[in-house]
Amino acid sequence: MQTWLMKSEPDEASIDDLERAGRLPWTGVRNYQARNFMRDEFRLGDRVLFYHSSCPEPGIAGLAYVASAPYPDPTQFDANSPYFDSKSTPTNPRWLLVDVHFDRKTALLPLQALKEHPGLATLRILKRGNRLSITPVTDAEWQVLEGLLA
DNA sequence: GCCAACGTTGGC
DNA sequence: GCCAACGTTGGC
Incomplete structure (x- = not known):
């Protein structure tokens, strides 16, 4: 099983949001390398480290797993979404996502601790x-x- | 808000 | 295909 670290701004989607929802579509990836990981290398059940970024306490906040095959990110077609992409069409979508399912929260493992651990x-x-x-x-x-x- | 680093865009 | 300009990311 492959493990992935996925960043999310907790203002947008936090580990608590995922716990409440159980499962969420990972919307908003607009980078080709990240998209290609989801498209080409993600497998059902792969482990996800849920990382909080751009926030007061950046770090790993919980665990989840990949719960769907890749499919088109609907926000790319929504003109009212910040993730709208005018060059993308339903017949030829640029951006994909997967659903991610909650596993468990962890004590926050801060970025600083990651930096300080020689094994990481x-x-x-x-x-x-x-x-x-x-x-x-x-x-x-x-x-x-x-x-x-x- | 600053800034380093990187991706994307578009003119040529 | 080069590369400068611009936009974005994300920690601090």
Whole structure:
């Protein structure tokens, strides 16, 4: 099973929102690399580390899993959505998403703690200039994180 | 609000 | 296909 780290701004969708809903469509990905991960590499049941970004306490806030195959992100067709893309059409959609299902909340594992752990030095999200909202997490990295999130 | 880093756009 | 300008991300 592959593990993914997925960033969300808690103002938009937090781990609490996901817990309430049970399952949410991961709307708003507008980066081709992140889209391609969902399209080409996501599998049902893949583990998701739910990361809160652009907020007072950035860090991993919970666990979830991939709960659908990729399908077109409906917000790209909605002229009233901030994610509207005028160049995308239903017959030729640019942007995809998957549904993500709640697993559990964890004690917040802050970005600072990720940075300080030697076993996580390779974590993609810590690389300088990283901006990808979806990044793969290696098995070795997951082993470390699993311990920290226990 | 600042700023580094990166992606995208569009003229040529 | 180059590359400058611009927009976005996201921690601080």
